[in-house]
Amino acid sequence: MSTGARTGRHARERGIFTFVEIMLATLVLALAATATAYWVESVNELTTGADEAIVGDALVKTMEEILAPLPFREPGGTTFGPEPGETLATYDDLDDFYRGSFSPPLNKDRGTQSDYGTWKVVVEVEEVDPVTLAPANDTDMLRVKVSASRKDRVVVEAYWLRARAALE
Secondary structure, three states: OOOOOOOHHHHHHHOOOOHHHHHHHHHHHHHHHHHHHHHHHHHHHHHHHHHHHHHHHHHHHHHHHHHOOOOOOOOOOOOOOOOOOOOHHHOOOHHHHOOEEEOOOEOOOOOEOHHHOOEEEEEEEEEEOOOOOOEOOOOOEEEEEEEEEEOOEEEEEEEEEEEOOOOO
């Protein structure tokens, strides 16, 4: 006969879990919760990175829209970069944007996009040899690099070449 003490066999017959079983179940649940938390954190990091890439790409494309219609260089100009007295509003050729840095970035009308105050767009324009693409002087080819960065981390970069048109 039973003296009333619960043994493992009798506890199972009554549907009661043992202490060890409860501890193992708690451990499994804790590990599952931890794994889920790490997964959510990594998804959030990926989403943030994707959002930054989308914004950075849009900022670079905006600079392309500003730069694309501009002539190669001032006809007969000897200054590489903005001519004396020129301001952003009066930049009238591609080389005027030489070493341009814009924070907050520009919109297509050359106004600032104050919603993107943590962003910076840098434009680098340099003359290159048309054959080797090595830096050179007084050539008919420019390499343009536009980079968008946020909090001093480059998010997107774009490069293109621009040749002087026969009519320029």
